[in-house]
Amino acid sequence: xxPRKKTAQTPQSAQKGISYADxxxxxxxxxxxxxxxxxxxxxxxxxxxxxxxGGFAGLFRLDFNERxxxxxxxxxxxxxxxDGVGTKVLLAIQMDKHDTIGQDLVAMSxxxxxxxxxxxxxxxxxxxxxxxxxALIERVVSGVAEACRxxxxxxxxxxxxEMPDLYEPGHYDLxxxxxxxxxxxxxxxxxxxxxxxxxxxLGSSGVHSNGYSLVRAILKRKRLKxxxxxxxxxxxxxxxxxxxxxxxxxxxxxxxxxxxLRGYKVKRPISAMAHIxxxxxxxxxxxxxPKNLDAVLDRSCWDVPPVFTALKRWGxxxxxxxxxxxxxxxxxxxxxxxxxxxxxxxxxRKLGERVYRIGRxxxxxxxxxxx
Amino acid sequence: xxPRKKTAQTPQSAQKGISYADxxxxxxxxxxxxxxxxxxxxxxxxxxxxxxxGGFAGLFRLDFNERxxxxxxxxxxxxxxxDGVGTKVLLAIQMDKHDTIGQDLVAMSxxxxxxxxxxxxxxxxxxxxxxxxxALIERVVSGVAEACRxxxxxxxxxxxxEMPDLYEPGHYDLxxxxxxxxxxxxxxxxxxxxxxxxxxxLGSSGVHSNGYSLVRAILKRKRLKxxxxxxxxxxxxxxxxxxxxxxxxxxxxxxxxxxxLRGYKVKRPISAMAHIxxxxxxxxxxxxxPKNLDAVLDRSCWDVPPVFTALKRWGxxxxxxxxxxxxxxxxxxxxxxxxxxxxxxxxxRKLGERVYRIGRxxxxxxxxxxx
Numbered sequence: 001x002x003p004r005k006k007t008a009q010t011p012q013s014a015q016k017g018i019s020y021a022d023x024x025x026x027x028x029x030x031x032x033x034x035x036x037x038x039x040x041x042x043x044x045x046x047x048x049x050x051x052x053x054g055g056f057a058g059l060f061r062l063d064f065n066e067r068x069x070x071x072x073x074x075x076x077x078x079x080x081x082x083d084g085v086g087t088k089v090l091l092a093i094q095m096d097k098h099d100t101i102g103q104d105l106v107a108m109s110x111x112x113x114x115x116x117x118x119x120x121x122x123x124x125x126x127x128x129x130x131x132x133x134x135a136l137i138e139r140v141v142s143g144v145a146e147a148c149r150x151x152x153x154x155x156x157x158x159x160x161x162e163m164p165d166l167y168e169p170g171h172y173d174l175x176x177x178x179x180x181x182x183x184x185x186x187x188x189x190x191x192x193x194x195x196x197x198x199x200x201x202l203g204s205s206g207v208h209s210n211g212y213s214l215v216r217a218i219l220k221r222k223r224l225k226x227x228x229x230x231x232x233x234x235x236x237x238x239x240x241x242x243x244x245x246x247x248x249x250x251x252x253x254x255x256x257x258x259x260x261l262r263g264y265k266v267k268r269p270i271s272a273m274a275h276i277x278x279x280x281x282x283x284x285x286x287x288x289x290p291k292n293l294d295a296v297l298d299r300s301c302w303d304v305p306p307v308f309t310a311l312k313r314w315g316x317x318x319x320x321x322x323x324x325x326x327x328x329x330x331x332x333x334x335x336x337x338x339x340x341x342x343x344x345x346x347x348x349r350k351l352g353e354r355v356y357r358i359g360r361x362x363x364x365x366x367x368x369x370x371x
Numbered sequence: 372x373x374p375r376k377k378t379a380q381t382p383q384s385a386q387k388g389i390s391y392a393d394x395x396x397x398x399x400x401x402x403x404x405x406x407x408x409x410x411x412x413x414x415x416x417x418x419x420x421x422x423x424x425g426g427f428a429g430l431f432r433l434d435f436n437e438r439x440x441x442x443x444x445x446x447x448x449x450x451x452x453x454d455g456v457g458t459k460v461l462l463a464i465q466m467d468k469h470d471t472i473g474q475d476l477v478a479m480s481x482x483x484x485x486x487x488x489x490x491x492x493x494x495x496x497x498x499x500x501x502x503x504x505x506a507l508i509e510r511v512v513s514g515v516a517e518a519c520r521x522x523x524x525x526x527x528x529x530x531x532x533e534m535p536d537l538y539e540p541g542h543y544d545l546x547x548x549x550x551x552x553x554x555x556x557x558x559x560x561x562x563x564x565x566x567x568x569x570x571x572x573l574g575s576s577g578v579h580s581n582g583y584s585l586v587r588a589i590l591k592r593k594r595l596k597x598x599x600x601x602x603x604x605x606x607x608x609x610x611x612x613x614x615x616x617x618x619x620x621x622x623x624x625x626x627x628x629x630x631x632l633r634g635y636k637v638k639r640p641i642s643a644m645a646h647i648x649x650x651x652x653x654x655x656x657x658x659x660x661p662k663n664l665d666a667v668l669d670r671s672c673w674d675v676p677p678v679f680t681a682l683k684r685w686g687x688x689x690x691x692x693x694x695x696x697x698x699x700x701x702x703x704x705x706x707x708x709x710x711x712x713x714x715x716x717x718x719x720r721k722l723g724e725r726v727y728r729i730g731r732x733x734x735x736x737x738x739x740x741x742x
Contacts (some may be wrong), residue, residue: 018588018686050448050558056486056646056658057452057551059558063434077421078449079429082495082548084532115427124453126497126546159546165587166544173537175497177453177548180428183674187421187430212414217389275427287427307587311486 003107007079020300031162033134040138041146044155048121054346058156060122060179067217075184080247082177083108087212089246093170095226095243098136100173102143104209107250109178110151111275111332114257116187120153123293128161129172143249153178153255176311193271193288198341199295202256204331204356206307210278211325232313236306253287253332256351263347269340271361276327282368284326294364295335298371300358304329323370335361375457379731392690402716404505404531411509411516415526415682429527431493433549446555453548454479458557458583459618464541466546466597468613469694472545475580477525478547481522482703489551489556491524500543514620522625524549540723564642564659566676568732571667571714574725577619577678581649586617603684607677616678625704627722634718640711647698653739654695658702659733665735666706669742673727675700696742706732736740 010147050059085104092101102125110120119191125144127137137160148155151251167173176342207215239247257273264270285295308329322328335353336344345355393538405631433447451562456475463472496515498508508531519526537543578586595601597614609616624646635641656666659677679700694723695697707715716726 018585018592018688025742031436033401052487056483057450057489057555060451061555062447062449062552076433078431078433078493078550079428080431080493080495080548080550082497082528082530084497084530085538086501086532087534090534090536116423116430118428122449123546124450124451126453126455128455128544130545150719156451159453159455163458163544165458165461166542167537171537173534174501175499175546176493177451177497179449179451179550181433182430184432189657213535214389221389234647267401318388321388326588340528360686 001193005221007325009264010263025158026223029134033132033137036134036138037141041259044145044148044153046154047228049154049156060156063265066101075183076181077102077184077187079113079180079187080178080249081109081112082175083112084173084358085174085209087216088209089213090216091171091226091243091246093172095247097243098251100247101128102115102140102145103147103249103252104146105174105176106144106151106153106178106253108209108277109176110153110180110254111250112251113178113180114332115273116182116273117261118182119258120151120178120180122154122156122253123148124156124177125145125158126161126175126177126209127172128156128163128248129166130162130167130169132160132162136172136247140172144176147252151252153257162334193290193335193361194337195291195293195361195363196338197335197337198357199273199285199297199344199359199361200334200336200341201330201334201356201358202251202253202334202348203302203356204276204305204327204329206252206305207246208277208327209293212326214315214317214325218311218317222314222371224314225306227346230310231311233306233312235311238306251331256348256353257332259351260344267340269337270334272335272339274333276331276333278325278326280328281330282332288335289366289368290364292363293361293366295359295368296362296371297368301358302329310343325337330356330358333358372651373388379640387471399501400505402589404503404508405606407505407509408512411424411513412465412526415516415519415524417525420525420527424740428662429495431525431527444552444554448555448558450484450487450553450558452480452483452498452553454483455544455546456580459580460543460545461587462583462597462614462617464543466618468618469510470514470613471509471618471620473516473618473619474518474623476545476547477515477518477522477524477549478623479580479648480547481524481551481623481645482621483547484551485625486644486646487553488632489553489630490552491522491549491625493525493527493550495527495548496529497532497546497548498543499538501533501538501540503531507543515547518623522623523629528554544645553689558611564661564664564706564732565708566664566732566734567709568642568706568726569709570656570668570707570730570732571716571719572704572705572727572729573622573697573703573719574675574727575647575676575700576622577676578617579621579648579698579702581698585686585688585696586682589682593607593685595685596692603675603681606621606738608682609677626645627719627724631715631718638711640708640709640715641705643706645704647702647704649696650680651691651695651697651699652701652704652741656739657737659706660737660739663734664732664737666730666737666739667742668730672729673700701727701729704729
């Protein structure tokens with residue numbers, strides 16, 4: 001078991017001059033927070049995690065002489081990603097709802113990793129705040145741990161940094177770091193996108209973790225209340241508190257994508273994938289397009305969740321802007337060889353995804369065109 | 372080449388309603404920042420890093436069928452650590468000196484990793500700030516890259532998050548993530564600390580990255596000026612600006628420790644190690660002590676750097692508190708079998724370290740006693 005560390009430490013000794021406690025750092029709260037979250041970490045640990053009580057870093061066994069790599073990987077490549085949750089964290093703070101922002105944190109990194117075809121191995125988190133509040137930290141980290149468990153990653157360690165002069169009371173920030181593994185051949189010799197390939201889109205759960213600066217600007221301008229249901233959203237069939245609608249956690253695509261890829265050891269039906277984050281469909285799906293092909297998407301092929309319809313209306317945001325800031329209902333894309341499209345879609349549906357056939361690859365100039 | 376990402380993105384399209392740019396997010400500055408630091412990242416890349424232009428995550432080849440692991444590792448264990456630099460970042464901001472805080476960030480994680488006997492493989496950073504300033508980001512990341520290069524780690528990726536409502540103008544925070552590798556046998560079957568073992572201490576470069584809440588409380592109470600040399604420090608032989616003395620970057624022990632360990636493939640002269648961070652010598656060296664042994668250190672055996680003498684005087688901090696908050700001149704400890712102590716010390720000196728024989732392991736109760 002690796003330690004959950006904390007930046008701030010204070011001594012037990014009696015003080016004459018200034019002490020660390022005088023400087024605003026509370027070790028007991030820090031230790032309590034560490035105790036509280038150990039159980040959450042342990043829930044995510046498999047045999048591959050080595051116990052390391054009191055150690056300085058987390059240990060994860062590659063185990064390639066035995067089960068893991070002997071069976072699955074000839075030439076493993078480590079895949080690493082880091083991300084935060086942006087200003088979504090400020091909505092969590094405003095709503096005092098901290099149990100799902102951890103899923104956002106994990107999803108942002110492991111979904112990026114899934115695009116490389118990688119299976120998540122482990123995750124670490126960094127949480128910086130004004131003052132260590134054990135209950136708050138536990139709520140956030142329990143969400144991180146649960147999301148790790150869902151996508152098969154071990155929560156290998158973390159850092160809690162108490163920095164009263166950098167963060168306002170009640171504020172905190174989160175950063176996440178994920179490491180996964182992919183077979184070398186898949187990493188360096190990916191299938192290329194071809195003319196005629198089909199673009200499958202996986203439904204998003206809502207705004208995910210991008211565009212919150214715009215969301216918050218709209219909330220402010222329209223003076224919308226987070227702590228009650230919104231009548232326009234209600235007309236669109238959404239009865240939740242507005243704050244909860246906006247805090248709906250980012251969908252974890254890593255688990256179904258990993259399982260899908262395991263089913264295709266020989267055949268290579270998937271030409272490319274994209275995690276739809278900042279930049280939207282046009283700014284992410286384009287990253288896998290060669291210079292002579294376009295992805296042509298048909299906007300009528302998928303359901304735009306009500307939250308986007310409402311945000312557009314409130315902010316008077318134009319269509320193109322909406323598509324470049326938000327996922328608009330598609331959180332993840334797969335570009336698939338045409339004769340495999342139905343089979344891939346069906347497998348993903350069985351794994352619990354909403355799958356839309358949203359477009360085609362055509363001759364073009366490396367752009368995403370949305371009609 | 373993996374991308375340096377950024378949380379904030381804005382579209383190029385003309386706006387009617389609120390746009391992402393109106394919400395305070397500037398994509399051009401973000402792109403410029405990414406461009407500026409690509410060169411710094413590339414400097415740290417070896418053959419083991421796979422090019423991944425436009426990709427969603429960084430790729431690092433384990434390469435175990437060939438050079439790296441075939442020769443060095445039978446059963447590799449991944450070691451992961453995360454840390455920030457605490458409120459030292461606020462001193463960097465106050466002094467507008469950002470070129471060395473990146474070394475602090477890397478050192479905090481890779482030194483922890485060195486304690487597990489691990490060789491650093493790669494590093495990722497997270498930088499969160501009020502507003503993307505390409506020159507600032509480049510200065511910070513170039514420091515990160517240079518430190519990575521020194522300790523043989525690839526800077527595999529990073530995230531820049533612009534969050535104007537979470538960070539004050541000019542403020543930023545940093546988090547670092549490091550992954551390394553160690554042989555399974557060394558990780559799970561360490562040599563144990565024995566009675567009679569010798570404690571070697573490696574000289575620190577100054578305050579390193581712990582205790583800055585206390586440092587800043589002392590600065591405030593005594594109204595000390597950072598932007599000029601301090602007369603008390605000058606009397607102790609230190610002519611630098613006080614701010615520069617306090618920003619002296621954390622020493623990178625990972626490189627010499629890795630090289631030292633490589634020299635002992637069969638013999639096991641080192642019983643334990645410790646990175647002296649928050650908690651000082653008593654709160655870190657104790658982590659490797661069994662319940663029936665103490666580490667007895669002799670304070671007269673090493674030089675306490677002038678900065679600690681001055682901090683103690685200014686703050687009226689008592690001795691025990693100083694030892695529990697600061698490294699007091701010893702940044703890293705090795706507990707060594709007695710007949711190897713001279714040889715290990717000599718090797719470390721040749722690798723550029725100041726080495727002190729600071730104590731012994733005796734019967735006791737698992738504590739660090741400092742006389």
